[in-house]
Amino acid sequence: MGVLITGGAGFIGAEVARMLLGDGEDAITVFSRNPTRDRLGALADKVRAVSGDVGNYTHVLAAVEDARPDTIYHLGAMFSTPSEADHSGSIQTNAMGTYHVLEAARLFGVRQVIFASSIATFGTRTGDGVMRDDSLQRPTLIYGACKVFAEHMGLWYRRKFGLDFRGLRYPSVVGPGVRTPGITQYTSWMIETAARGEPFTVWVREDTRCPVLYYRDAAKAAVQLAGAPHDDIAAVNYLVDGIVPTPSAGEIAAAVRARIPGADIAFETDEERQTILDAALMPMDDSRAREEWGWAPAYDLDGAVDDLIEQARARQGGRP
Secondary structure: OOEEEEOOOOHHHHHHHHHHHHOOOOOEEEEEOOOOHHHHHHHHHOOEEEEOOOOOHHHHHHHHHHHOOOEEEEOOOOOHHHHHHOHHHHHHHHHHHHHHHHHHHHHOOOOEEEEEEEHHHOEOOOOOOOEOOOOOOEOOOHHHHHHHHHHHHHHHHHHHHOOEEEEEEEOEEEOOOOOOOOOOOHHHHHHHHHHOOOOEEEOOOOOOEOOEEEHHHHHHHHHHHHHOOHHHOOOOEEEOOOOOOOOEHHHHHHHHHHHOOOOOEEEOOOHHHHHHHHHHOOOEOOHHHHHHHOOOOOOOHHHHHHHHHHHHHHHHOOOO
16 A cells, blocks of 8 residues: 655655665655655656645645555654744644544554654753653743643543554764754754765764664664554654764764865854753663564764765765
8 A cells, every 4th residue: 555754855765765775665755845756866756746835734635635645654754853943833733633544544544653853852851861752741842842742642642542653762963965054953953064075063062972773774764664464563653763872073083084184073052952952861772663563773973974065965966
């Protein structure tokens, strides 16, 4: 019956599409505000692209009714920084947008929804200072609050209507071509800008350790979770860690400089963003994902930096 990917022109969504195509899936609909050929690259001739906004119920209904997918990968969202600047827009996109997807799935008999959540759902430090799947969630940001709401809507649809809802609580995802600012987006941008020969100023201290997941692993986690046997899914909403041990901002910069001597990466702390991160960042325990459906990332820091530098230089040269 195929799949529908919201946010499918983004770096995780597009990678999910590539993986599914490689697995033999030939009925993929990409739903995005801007699914242009420029954004989709080589995927443009292999997927069906639909322009729409998850915050608009009629857009979502029409896309799901037309595609009639077996699985929806709901990856479309408004990131943390624009959400803080436009809280009503965040609610419409991140909370109501998820409701629109879940309700459309119910109405048109979609079997499964895979939801991209975030470690921002946890917010301030709680318990013993380790993020676990059952840790208390006290989000600091409106982005995190909307994601908590969406997680619990998914659990309700799972219980009430039997929808096979499953969620991934992503950390900072490192990947190419992200234009929308986020509090932890420095993890990608310091690598990409150095690869282009441009300067970049990181807005956190060098010792800041933000859990990071390479985008190829983020897509792999979504596809792997979707394919896991139903009876193995107990936690439902899962933390997925990536690069272990978690690198500091300074260590990421050092890895870049080791590959690009003279890379102009500076550090200038933005106290507001640093305060938010200091209160929220803590080690992750993703043992439930590892135990219940075999999660294991493929990329370490060196592999992620090498791959992203290669892609940034390819994009600069005009290649897809």
